[in-house]
Amino acid sequence: MARRRAFTLIELLVVIAIIAVLMAILMPALQKARKQAREIICRNHLRQYGVAARLYIDDSDGVMPYSFTWLYKDGGRGCRWHDATKNLQANPSLGGTLWPYLKAADIHLCPDFDVMARTILGDHANCGIPMEPQHGYVMNSYLHGDAWNYVPDPHKLAIRDTKRESQVKNPSGVVFFSEENTWSIPNFNGTGVRLSSVGINDNNLRPVPNGTTDCFGTHHRAPVSKPDMGLSNAVFVDSHVEMVSASNPLGPPGNTFILCWPGGAPIPTW
Ligand SMILES: [Zn+2]
Numbered sequence: 001m002a003r004r005r006a007f008t009l010i011e012l013l014v015v016i017a018i019i020a021v022l023m024a025i026l027m028p029a030l031q032k033a034r035k036q037a038r039e040i041i042c043r044n045h046l047r048q049y050g051v052a053a054r055l056y057i058d059d060s061d062g063v064m065p066y067s068f069t070w071l072y073k074d075g076g077r078g079c080r081w082h083d084a085t086k087n088l089q090a091n092p093s094l095g096g097t098l099w100p101y102l103k104a105a106d107i108h109l110c111p112d113f114d115v116m117a118r119t120i121l122g123d124h125a126n127c128g129i130p131m132e133p134q135h136g137y138v139m140n141s142y143l144h145g146d147a148w149n150y151v152p153d154p155h156k157l158a159i160r161d162t163k164r165e166s167q168v169k170n171p172s173g174v175v176f177f178s179e180e181n182t183w184s185i186p187n188f189n190g191t192g193v194r195l196s197s198v199g200i201n202d203n204n205l206r207p208v209p210n211g212t213t214d215c216f217g218t219h220h221r222a223p224v225s226k227p228d229m230g231l232s233n234a235v236f237v238d239s240h241v242e243m244v245s246a247s248n249p250l251g252p253p254g255n256t257f258i259l260c261w262p263g264g265a266p267i268p269t270w
């Protein structure tokens with residue numbers, strides 16, 4: 001009778017080592033695939049935001065929603081985006097003008113932003129509201145909002161009465177909804193370029209060229225330890241969806257501003 005052949009300890013160790021090597025090779029690819037899936041879900045959300053805005057504009061005689069009341073009817077508040085007690089599906093009476101067009105779908109939170117916000121508490125570590133992200137998208141306040149107030153007089157006239165879609169000079173180059181950063185970016189990519197000195201998400205995006213206020217979120221495709229180096233998803237006024245950088249080395253600091261300015265060329269700086 002033949003003796004039953006068993007694995008030796010060496011053979012088992014070799015098999016375990018091979019599995020470990022395979023895991024090390026495959027894990028980054030798996031993580032990348034998961035990040036890409038989150039990116040695609042986010043782009044789909046913004047596509048649906050574009051459709052909702054289109055329906056709203058058609059029903060409103062060409063007027064775009066107001067950037068402070070499109071999501072919550074009493075306006076954007078700094079920490080509401082991560083306040084589970086103010087969830088709009090659970091509290092629809094808090095919803096703003098665009099909410100009737102958005103309420104049916106679960107499209108208000110980018111899954112990548114969710115991960116990022118829970119990982120990098122940043123400015124919200126001490127605000128006292130548990131970090132339970134509810135929504136992460138913001139409307140460009142230059143379209144129909146208060147952003148024109150913050151523009152120096154020489155440039156103000158170009159945009160101060162903007163509220164109709166037909167007034168936007170370059171609909172394919174102007175962001176309608178995007179993702180806002182929740183932490184300040186004082187030294188973008190280590191270049192010294194200041195993109196934003198505030199980190200906030202209040203549904204209302206009001207960037208200026210000198211970087212003293214809001215900017216796009218930069219969490220997509222960012223290295224784990226360098227959240228300033230990623231990209232943001234955006235839906236434009238013409239309804240196309242695109243990934244954008246928060247800074248353009250070819251232009252003035254703060255591509256965020258360039259992509260929000262509805263007044264056409266020349267793009268002002270201050
Ligand atoms: Zn996203």
Ligand SMILES: [Zn+2]
Nearest residue numbers: 079124127129
């Ligand atoms: Zn907070």
